[in-house]
Amino acid sequence: MRSPDRSAPAPSLDLEKTVTTLRRRLASASRHIHGLELEVDIPWANRGYDLGTDHWPGHTLPGIYSRLERPLAFTAFRSHSDGNLFFEKGCHPLLLGPGALETAHTWSEQVSLEELDLAAAIYLGLCLAAPPPRQTRWLATEDSGDPERSEIRPVID
Numbered sequence: 304m305r306s307p308d309r310s311a312p313a314p315s316l317d318l319e320k321t322v323t324t325l326r327r328r329l330a331s332a333s334r335h336i337h338g339l340e341l342e343v344d345i346p347w348a349n350r351g352y353d354l355g356t357d358h359w360p361g362h363t364l365p366g367i368y369s370r371l372e373r374p375l376a377f378t379a380f381r382s383h384s385d386g387n388l389f390f391e392k393g394c395h396p397l398l399l400g401p402g403a404l405e406t407a408h409t410w411s412e413q414v415s416l417e418e419l420d421l422a423a424a425i426y427l428g429l430c431l432a433a434p435p436p437r438q439t440r441w442l443a444t445e446d447s448g449d450p451e452r453s454e455i456r457p458v459i460d
């Protein structure tokens with residue numbers, strides 16, 4: 304598994320400020336390059352997110368990587384994924400996998416069997432270390448003894 308490009312901006316980057324700066328710099332380029340005509344279209348842009356490391360995968364992965372004698376670095380995923388959409392809805396997606404980001408989902412994509420085995424071992428370690436599923440129980444509540452205003456609601460432990 305390759306280390307990501309550490310020179311790319313962090314997930315906390317201000318998206319609006321970045322787009323504004325990019326547009327301003329491109330506009331000024333035509334003053335310096337005679338005949339330059341630029342048209343910029345940014346059809347979509349998404350904010351990044353940072354999970355930090357204070358969660359069960361963050362506490363578990365160092366031990367897994369140590370047992371596999373592999374280095375571990377928690378870094379930003381510097382490409383597009385649907386992770387930010389899940390994050391915005393309250394999920395905490397961890398992006399982890401074999402292969403090289405530069406060739407992912409292209410005709411040149413390939414993953415060695417060694418990387419595939421390593422990824423499977425990491426996934427297995429995470430599965431074995433995962434906390435048990437939260438249990439849902441139903442709680443009946445009463446509002447001042449009025450049965451019309453009573454409700455049953457789920458409580459997740």
